[in-house]
Structures are given as C-alpha cells and as structure tokens.
Amino acid sequence: MIELSGVSKTFPGRRGPVHAVDSVDLSVPKGTIHGVVGQSGAGKSTLIRCVNMLERPDAGSVQVSGQELTTLSPAALRTARRHIGMIFQHFNLLSSRTVAGNIALSMELAGIPARPDRIEELAEIVGLHGRLHEHPSRLSGGQKQRVGIARALATNPAVLLADEATSALDPATTDQVLALLRRLNAQLGLTILLITHEMGVVRNICQSASLMENGRLVESGVVADLVGHPGSVLAERLFPLVTEESPDHGWMLDLAITSPLPVGDLSLRHRCEVTLLAGSVEQRGGTRGRVRILVRGVSDREAFLDDLKRVGAVVNHSHGGDSA
Ligand SMILES: Nc1ncnc2c1ncn2[C@@H]1O[C@H](COP(=O)(O)OP(=O)(O)OP(=O)(O)O)[C@@H](O)[C@H]1O
Ligand SMILES: [Mg+2]
Incomplete structure (x- = not known):
C-alpha cells in the first residue's frame, strides 16, 4: 500500500547539508497501522511529508496504492493526493469556518461536491454529530482533532498520514482519538502511517513500527516480532x-x-x-x-x-x- 524505497531528502543547513531522510525503505501493507518513533529532529515529519509529496524527495521511489508519485505531473499528483489524507498535531483548522465548513473545504479543494448529507455522515463517523455548526474555538482539543480526521476522510482516502496527531491531547483524549483511528482502520480498511514520540501510541494501535535516528530507520518490523528480538531497542522502549x-x-x-x-x-x-x-x-x-x-x-x-x-x-x- 505504502512502499518507500531509497527515499532521501537533504536540506541546506548553516553548518552544511542536513540529511533529514537518508535512504529509507519502508513498506506498510494495506489495512495496517505503522508507527514511526524517534527523537526530535530524527526526520519523522520530513519522511511522512515525502509520502504525499508535500516534500519532494531528492532520491528514491514513493508508491501509494501501486502508483509511483515521484514522477507524476502536478495535475496527476493533485488527483493522487485525494487518496492520501493527513492530520496534524495542531489540527490546522480554519477558525473562520464552522465544523461543516472545515470538512467542506477539503472537498471543495479536491473538486468534489460538498453534499450536506456526506458532511453529516462524516461528522457521524468521527462522533461529532450535532456539532456541525459550531466554530473550532468552541471545541475541545479532542473534538478539533475529530474535525481534522473528518476533513481528512472527506475525499475517501485509502491512506491516512498522522504527524503527532495526539501529542497536543491529554492521555484520556489521546486514548479516545486512538480508538477512533483503530475503528476507522477496521471499518474502512484505512492504512495508517503515524509518527509519534509516544511509545504508548505505538503499543496501543500499531501492528508494526520503525525507529528513526538521524534520517535512517534503524529498526523496523511487526511489533509482535520485534519483542522477540533480543537486543531490540524498539522492543526495550515499547515494553520496558x-x-x-x-x-x-x-x-x-x-x-x-x-x-x-x-x-x-x-x-x-x-x-x-x-x-x-x-x-x-x-x-x-x-x-x-x-x-x-x-x-x-x-x-x-x-x-x-x-x-x-x-x-x-x-x-x-x-x-x-x-x-x-
Ligand atoms: N524545510 C526545512 N529546511 C531546512 N531544514 C529542515 C527543513 N525541514 C526539516 N529540516 C531539518 O531536517 C531535520 C529533520 O526534521 P524533522 O522536522 O523531519 O524532524 P522530526 O523528527 O519531525 O522532529 P520533531 O519530533 O521535533 O517534530 C532537522 O534537522 C530539521 O532542522
Ligand atoms: Mg516532526
């Protein structure tokens, strides 16, 4: 479903080039949830942004649902991106628009009709029924992230990318949002690639995980297999x-x-x-x-x-x- 091979991204830095992502291979099978953990600056956000070409890799191949994204024309890439939803740490909602307006925006941008019944259905899926006409400022963090998820789902994506989606939430709200992601994974067959610095998030919902250090994936695998590897740093951190x-x-x-x-x-x-x-x-x-x-x-x-x-x-x- 998501296949990265030899993906690299280098930024110019004050003290020479920064290899934010360095020859990364990663495979996330359809309908599974993969977590990438690593310290601040490890390159996690750059990596996830390479998956939907918000960041164009310098080298390597990025395939989503069997389609190579690095060689697409801008128009074809816009179409391909509809199948890749994304949610963020700080939700990135438009404060001037209502919940319904925020969900509709993503449909408008994708050029698909923002039908009220579809918006209502999306609100229902994420548990925001009855809140459609409120503005984001009236919502809690967990509710804002639910709007973010509804907005990401509006174009019917096969893949959801989540960059620290629960890092701004308290533990109880985090659990609720993770439960929602798990339900969407099970009910819609959504493939999820998430990055986090919280081991609990990986323990809670990920079938497989990778540890990123200095732009590289230094460990990667199915969580149940990793715990059986003597000396696995990821297993040690996940299950101390x-x-x-x-x-x-x-x-x-x-x-x-x-x-x-x-x-x-x-x-x-x-x-x-x-x-x-x-x-x-x-x-x-x-x-x-x-x-x-x-x-x-x-x-x-x-x-x-x-x-x-x-x-x-x-x-x-x-x-x-x-x-x-
Ligand atoms: N647009 C950019 N221009 C220059 N350098 C960048 C850019 N984006 C990221 N970097 C650098 O690339 C490296 C990786 O950054 P990235 O944001 O991907 O890390 P991260 O693992 O997401 O960190 P955090 O956990 O703090 O979010 C860092 O050294 C960062 O300074
Ligand atoms: Mg980041």
Whole structure:
C-alpha cells in the first residue's frame, strides 16, 4: 500500500547539508497501522511529508496504492493526493469556518461536491454529530482533532498520514482519538502511517513500527516480532522491564510473549516456583509484550525451556544459576 524505497531528502543547513531522510525503505501493507518513533529532529515529519509529496524527495521511489508519485505531473499528483489524507498535531483548522465548513473545504479543494448529507455522515463517523455548526474555538482539543480526521476522510482516502496527531491531547483524549483511528482502520480498511514520540501510541494501535535516528530507520518490523528480538531497542522502549533490584539467587528469564504466559501451569508442571518480577504487556489487538520471571527449584531446565517454546514465549535473556 505504502512502499518507500531509497527515499532521501537533504536540506541546506548553516553548518552544511542536513540529511533529514537518508535512504529509507519502508513498506506498510494495506489495512495496517505503522508507527514511526524517534527523537526530535530524527526526520519523522520530513519522511511522512515525502509520502504525499508535500516534500519532494531528492532520491528514491514513493508508491501509494501501486502508483509511483515521484514522477507524476502536478495535475496527476493533485488527483493522487485525494487518496492520501493527513492530520496534524495542531489540527490546522480554519477558525473562520464552522465544523461543516472545515470538512467542506477539503472537498471543495479536491473538486468534489460538498453534499450536506456526506458532511453529516462524516461528522457521524468521527462522533461529532450535532456539532456541525459550531466554530473550532468552541471545541475541545479532542473534538478539533475529530474535525481534522473528518476533513481528512472527506475525499475517501485509502491512506491516512498522522504527524503527532495526539501529542497536543491529554492521555484520556489521546486514548479516545486512538480508538477512533483503530475503528476507522477496521471499518474502512484505512492504512495508517503515524509518527509519534509516544511509545504508548505505538503499543496501543500499531501492528508494526520503525525507529528513526538521524534520517535512517534503524529498526523496523511487526511489533509482535520485534519483542522477540533480543537486543531490540524498539522492543526495550515499547515494553520496558523495570525491576527494583535483581534477586541474587534463582534463574531469571526475560521473555517476549505473544499470548498470556501460563505461570501457574508452568510451575505446576515443573514443580518449581515461578515469580513474575516485571512485565510490560499490551492486550488490545492481541497480547504482546515482555515479562521477566524468576524460576526457583526447577530440576530440568531444558524441559522448562521447551515448555516455554511450546507456549510461544521467546527467551530474550537468561541469567543466574540453579537454586532451591
Ligand atoms: N524545510 C526545512 N529546511 C531546512 N531544514 C529542515 C527543513 N525541514 C526539516 N529540516 C531539518 O531536517 C531535520 C529533520 O526534521 P524533522 O522536522 O523531519 O524532524 P522530526 O523528527 O519531525 O522532529 P520533531 O519530533 O521535533 O517534530 C532537522 O534537522 C530539521 O532542522
Ligand atoms: Mg516532526
């Protein structure tokens, strides 16, 4: 659906050229949600702006829905952009227009009729029914972002780009907007590429994610797979394991899990004591995460490890000796 290959963008800077995006390859399958995380200045906004050609890459290929965008004429690009919606951190609404007027604007710009019934339908989809005639100044941040989403959906896009779309919102409002994005993904099959500095956003709604540093994607993959990669920085940040102190005896294991870990069952079967020391797990959209367990009194470690494999847990790290 979104296919980037060798995409680069360099800006002239005071102290020489800035390689904002540097040879990025990225593939986001249709109907999935991909998150790009990274520090300020990593190049996230430049990357997402390359996807709809708000920023023209110096090199590389950008394909959306099978169409190469870098070689399109300005007129063809305008048409192609209708299939790519975008939402922003500060909503970018026109304060002089009502909710309905803001939604209509995006249709007017795309040259499609701004039918009142369609505007009403869009307001309904994003949960803004009955607010169509208010001005943005009367709305909360979450409601403003809902207008932003309705406006982005007005041209029936297949792809939605979100640049820090929840960064200006409080945690509860963030959760509501993320729930809306998840629903649009499920109901409309919308493919979503979002960038964020909040790991919680990725944990909450992304099937796959990338970590961006200095213009490059240094890690990329399906979240459930990444957690199973020992040494994955992204997994570490997404599912941090915090323990007060490591116990000085016992066998300590860091596990990546993609289904609930049957701790009781394991301890019964191996007649040992299994203690949960730390865990960071996401349950929405299927279990995934990491846990740290302490195992005491196990007689056959190999059998225990086989059993972990059987229940789908991957050992990222193992530490400590036998003890009773
Ligand atoms: N139009 C521009 N002209 C010159 N330099 C730019 C331009 N846009 C971005 N840059 C530079 O490119 C680099 C990447 O910027 P970008 O805005 O993509 O980062 P970001 O990851 O989105 O950061 P943030 O998290 O703060 O939004 C930065 O060094 C920035 O100063
Ligand atoms: Mg940015």
